[in-house]
Amino acid sequence: MARARALFFGTPAIAVPSLVALAEVCEVVAVVCQPDRPAGRDLSLRPPEVKLAAERLGLPVHQPLKVRTDEFSRWVADQRAELAVVLAYGRILTPAVLAGPRLGCVNLHASLLPAYRGAAPINWAIVRGEVETGVCLMQMDEGLDTGPVYVRRRLAIGPDETAGELFVRMGELAAETVRDEVPRLLAGELRAEPQDHARATHAPPLTREHGLVDWSQPAARVHDLARGLHPWPGAHSPLKGKSFKLLQTARTSEAPEPGAPPGSVHLVGKKRVLVACGEGFVEIVRGQLEGRKALSAVDLIGGRTFSPGDRFG
Numbered sequence: 554m555a556r557a558r559a560l561f562f563g564t565p566a567i568a569v570p571s572l573v574a575l576a577e578v579c580e581v582v583a584v585v586c587q588p589d590r591p592a593g594r595d596l597s598l599r600p601p602e603v604k605l606a607a608e609r610l611g612l613p614v615h616q617p618l619k620v621r622t623d624e625f626s627r628w629v630a631d632q633r634a635e636l637a638v639v640l641a642y643g644r645i646l647t648p649a650v651l652a653g654p655r656l657g658c659v660n661l662h663a664s665l666l667p668a669y670r671g672a673a674p675i676n677w678a679i680v681r682g683e684v685e686t687g688v689c690l691m692q693m694d695e696g697l698d699t700g701p702v703y704v705r706r707r708l709a710i711g712p713d714e715t716a717g718e719l720f721v722r723m724g725e726l727a728a729e730t731v732r733d734e735v736p737r738l739l740a741g742e743l744r745a746e747p748q749d750h751a752r753a754t755h756a757p758p759l760t761r762e763h764g765l766v767d768w769s770q771p772a773a774r775v776h777d778l779a780r781g782l783h784p785w786p787g788a789h790s791p792l793k794g795k796s797f798k799l800l801q802t803a804r805t806s807e808a809p810e811p812g813a814p815p816g817s818v819h820l821v822g823k824k825r826v827l828v829a830c831g832e833g834f835v836e837i838v839r840g841q842l843e844g845r846k847a848l849s850a851v852d853l854i855g856g857r858t859f860s861p862g863d864r865f866g
Contacts, residue, residue: 556580557739560629560637560654566602567720568640570728571661573606575638578736581612582632587643588616620644629653635739639693640727651693658693659738661727664756665705666691667748670698671756675723676716678756679781680763682773684710686719688727690734692745699753701745704734713803715783759786766790766799768815768865772833776802779835790816791866792842797858800847801839808833816865826850826859 559579561572564587575581584607592599607614617625626649629637637658639646651658664674665687671677678686687707694700706726710719737743764782766775766789779788779802788799809819809829819827819834827834841847842858853859 557635558582558633559735560585560632560634561603561607562586562637562639562642562646562658563603564601564643565641567663567724567727568603568642569606570724571638571640571731572603573610574728574731575735576610576612578732579636579739581610582634583613583615585615585617585642588618620650621647623649626650626653636735638731638735645697646693648695651695656739659703659735660689660691660693660698660700661730662689662691662698663723663727665689665707666698666702667750667753669754669756672758674756675719676756676759676781679710679714679716679719680778681781682777684712686710686723688723688730690730690738699748699750701747703738703743703745704730706730713780715780717784761786761789764788766865768828769831772830772835773804775799775828775830775835776804792858792863795843797843797865798841798847799837800841801837803836803838805834805836814864818859818861818863818865820854820859820861823854824851826853828865 557579559575559581560583561575561581562585563572572584584603586601586603589598589600591597604614619625626647629650630653634654636656637654639658640661646658664678666689669677685707687705689702690704691702692700708722708726734743764786766778779799782788783800789796805827807827813829815829815831817829819829821827826837828837837850839847839849840853848856
């Protein structure tokens with residue numbers, strides 16, 4: 554029996570496991586990803602991770618400069634696909650593109666919709682202290698992650714898990730969803746349920762400004778910010794006239810003395826760096842002062858990045 558024809562739209566590494574999974578259950582007639590981009594010190598063109606994976610699988614790759622054109626809409630329709638699967642492609646698809654495959658386009662969205670619609674659901678779920686997230690297989694429509702949902706797969710968030718670590722696990726969960734649910738969708742066994750739009754929350758694109766630490770917040774919130782924005786754009790705060798990156802933080806049961814100003818640095822021996830917050834301490838396990846290399850707390854103290862009486866701005 555011939556396998557169903559499918560298109561795959563995706564660009565970064567998180568989408569690679571789902572591309573591999575789709576190739577196992579369908580005939581992937583083409584892979585669509587964003588164009589190669591300059592990267593590195595030499596700004597040479599680097600291909601997206603999905604393109605590299607597609608080439609390893611021997612699949613044709615299409616990298617349109619623009620997707621809001623009649624030409625691209627016709628190209629999608631000409632592929633005669635039953636379905637298109639989308640994960641982190643990075644561009645908004647037009648109604649004509651969404652209607653190109655016979656069953657339309659489905660998206661693997663990295664949140665439990667309607668929560669965290671938008672560009673950075675994994676990061677914002679951690680930043681806002683969520684203990685659970687997941688992947689939704691949803692039918693795409695013209696809105697921003699507003700379409701009806703076929704399947705929700707849940708995933709616990711570890712108390713110290715970073716966005717980078719969660720990205721890997723979410724990519725694996727999305728691939729499992731493709732293997733298990735796309736064949737059922739093609740067989741007409743799944744029914745999509747409308748979202749409760751009144752309960753929607755949003756996950757806007759990240760900027761460096763999102764990482765500026767507000768030390769008047771409770772320590773738990775500062776810890777969530779640091780891990781939710783790691784590895785990019787990173788939590789940071791002014792220190793001695795330079796920017797300091799909080800690369801790894803930890804929770805601690807210790808508490809500052811009453812009246813300790815938020816942002817004040819407290820050294821425990823020559824091994825630990827604690828910073829007073831609006832409520833409690835956050836421990837800096839690893840960090841990086843602007844213009845220097847990343848160091849552990851012990852090395853930050855030994856190199857005099859921190860001294861008694863220091864305070865973050």
